[in-house]
Amino acid sequence: MRGATAHSDDGSGMSGKGAAVAEEAGDDTVLGKVRLLLEAFSGSVHTLGLTELSQRSGVSKASTFRLAQQLVEHGLMDKTPKGYRLGWLIYELGQHVPGPARLRTVARPTLVDLRAATKALAVHLAIPHGDDVVYLDRIGGRREIAILAAVGGSVPAEETVSGRVLQAYWAGDDETIAPELRAEYAEIRERRWASEQGLVVPGAKTYAVPVSYRGGNHVIAVISATVRAERHDDRTTIHALWAAATEISRAMLRTPVH
Structure with missing residues (x-):
């Protein structure tokens, strides 16, 4: 799982490290961005607000909001008053x-x-x-x-x-x-x-x-x-x-x- 990184916007809405990781891994696809969003969570970080989720994953804030909403609809994420967290379906698939x-x-x-x-x-x-x-x-x-x-x-x-x-x-x-x-x-x-x-x-x-x-x-x-x-x-x-x-x-x- 990736840890939090300092947010340095390059105009695309992605942090410097996140953008580099996404480019290197060929993650500028819907599935690639979904993977980055899910990997933003770790053993010590269970709930993330929209901004922090975007920063930790390196996915632009607009894409993070859109994809997170879809992941919530499909049970892969939950939306709580404190932010987003991994959904129960992740456990079931596990x-x-x-x-x-x-x-x-x-x-x-x-x-x-x-x-x-x-x-x-x-x-x-x-x-x-x-x-x-x-x-x-x-x-x-x-x-x-x-x-x-x-x-x-x-x-x-x-x-x-x-x-x-x-x-x-x-x-x-x-x-x-x-x-x-x-x-x-x-x-x-x-x-x-x-x-x-x-x-x-x-x-x-x-x-x-x-x-x-x-x-x-x-x-x-x-x-x-x-x-x-x-x-x-x-x-x-x-x-x-x-x-x-x-x-x-x-x-x-x-x-x-x-």
Whole structure:
């Protein structure tokens, strides 16, 4: 994904870098411009206003407005009060290519082992979707069905511990974020886990860790384990989560793409 660039208009409405990229890649076509618009979004930038979308993509503002409207009509983008973001159809199409479906398939055996090892009430696999978190997989017994229902499928990121982990890596050191929140995100990135107690499920606490792809801070998902609040083996649970996250990362690399 391309990051933001300084806007230097050459008369065509395209930023200098964006225009050069478009010319080099032969992107002065409708499909080429659509690709540039979609690639303007990144793991840390989920919603873009019209001007910023134009600047980041290198597509003229007039073309950006026209194409964005068409992409919204076809479900490839959503229009929100804050601007444009990738549409749900992108996720649905992703089920047919390496992506969420592959991640869920690769991760499930590890999640099953994780629940058994931690004796958790439930374990979850979550990925980002715009400003929300989507739970790709949830494993729990029949007695824990209330926990699964309470968590739900797609929820605002700030409402879950998994979402806080993702936001810590999305937002980074964004100066528009409140200082105390930046400090919390920095702490999460440094220790590589976050927790909450009783916010989602009374009497339970949840620990969540990032799942990286090819190492580093390229976080593609979060796994979490929900246990009873009275337990005192927190470090054991966290270490089990780290081991599971590492196994999922390695499995993603060694699993062939069909």
